[in-house]
Structures are given as C-alpha cells and as structure tokens.
Amino acid sequence: MPELPEVETTRLGLLPKVSGKRIVSVLVRNPRLRWPVPRDLAKRLGGAKVVDISRRGKYLLWDCRSKDARGFLLTHLGMSGSLRMAETGEPAGKHDHVDLNLEKGLTIRYTDPRRFGAMLWLSGDKPAHPLLDILGPEPLTEDFSGEYLFKASRGRSVSVKEFLMNGHIVVGVGNIYASESLFRAGIHPARPAGSVSRQRYERLVDAVKITLGNAIRAGGSSLRDYVQVSGELGYFQVNAFVYDREGEPCRTCGQAIRAMRQGQRSTFYCAHCQK
DNA sequence: CGAGAGTCCTGAAGGC
C-alpha cells in the first residue's frame, strides 16, 4: 500500500533509469484503472524523451518532451500499484496493465491488482490538472506547519486523524502514517480536529515529518505489497508503534494497543499514551 | 461549505 514514502522511493528508483531516455512505445493491456487510461496515451508518449520525474503528493509527474510537444505523464499507484523494471522478455502477468518501452530495451511495467491507480496525460508546459489544484501542502516542506494546521482546523468537528488524512489539508499522509504520527505526538486519534491546541499541532507536524522522513530513509516501509523499482518486495523494517498491533503491548507504556474504525478505516492507538 | 457514506477492485483470511 504505497504511501508518500513508497511513492518517493519509486521516484528515486526510476529517475536514474529513465532520465534522458526516449519512450519507444507504450503497451496498454488494460485501460480500466481509477479512470480510463487515455486512448491516445501511446501516441502522446511515443518518441518523447523523459526529462524528469517530480512528485506532488502521491502523484508522479513524468516530464516528457518531443520536438514539437510537451506534457506530463501522471501516475498514481493507488493502493496496490507498482512501477518497476521488467526483465527482457519477461511475460506479462495478470495485473501488468501498462508497459512503457524505452530506449536500450528498458521496460517500465505498471502492475496494479486492484486498479485503484491512475495513468493520465497532461498536455502543456506545466503539470496542470483539477486533481492537482485541490491538494494541500507537501508534508516535508515549511508550508506544512503547526500554525497552518491549527488555523485550518478551527471549526472542524471531524476527528484529527481523518483531518490529517484529508489530501486537501496535507498530501501524502495515509492510514498507516496517520496512526503512527498521532502516536508519536501523543494525540488521541478521535479528538475533534478543532479542539487540538496550536502547541499540540506543532508536535503533530514534527511527528509527521519524522515518521515520513524515517520511512523514506528506510526505502519505503511497505507492510504488504509494495514493490520496489528493482522488483524486490518492500521490507517492513521500520517497526510500527501502533499500526496493525492490536492487543500487543505499547512500546512506550506496555498497555495493549487498541483498534477502532474511523471513516471506514482502521485506526490503532494507545489509550494511555494518546490523549 | 462540511460531514458522512458510497464506490471502484482483487486477494487474503476466516467461517462452516
């Protein structure tokens, strides 16, 4: 389940492989992703050179240029998607939906069993799309501050955990890292966002940055089906404080970790350490 | 506007 660290790890893995290379052809085996893959994607990408890949939230934006056009390939891994290098001649599996064939026999293969991911084409000199317009700040920048969260949360009755997971407020904090960050900050996930103090939001912002930063440094801390660009499975070496640890002892106080449902999502927390 | 539910999808896991 790729969250921001996994997407960033994917970006960093792809960049040295594809940067400066031309896309020779594109094979779309199944266009039915979150939104249909554009019918003309192969035409748009064919012959274009990949200049760079940037990230906005969990979207990757492939800067593609050809002699008379410029645009961006937007990809999103959904919750089960991966982008990796395919071996030469490697047969496509059931869920290998798109191949990007680049120069020198390099194939980047998009796999996504649940098809919650996306692959779209954005024409133009800048990556413009309604999906990108509504996104909150990047969590690892200065725009994401305690002051910002405090102000944005006033008058909001939604739980602080759901607030933190709202991409309009801040991008890239998914279910796992929301639980982990709230534990680190000592904030109870069910507390109404509007009732959390400025000081505690300062702590929460620090916790989010530390949690995401650690995960990026660990190379993506996937719990289940994250796949690295090299094709290796992700490894969960970052020990979760609370996520998926219901009934197990809190690493700080020893009390049993609890689970609950919030907005149709599972939340894990320590009732003793989080108030 | 905000809150909450519904939706897409497949594979894993549990019950009988």
Added chain:
DNA sequence: TGCCTTCAGGACTCTC
C-alpha cells in the same frame, strides 16, 4: 476441499 462472506484501503463523488 471449497464456497461464501468480510475486510483492506486511496481518494474521488454523491447526498444531506
């Protein structure tokens, strides 16, 4: 052994 049900989750979309 095998079928059926439930659950997991990102994030848009709809309803109230």
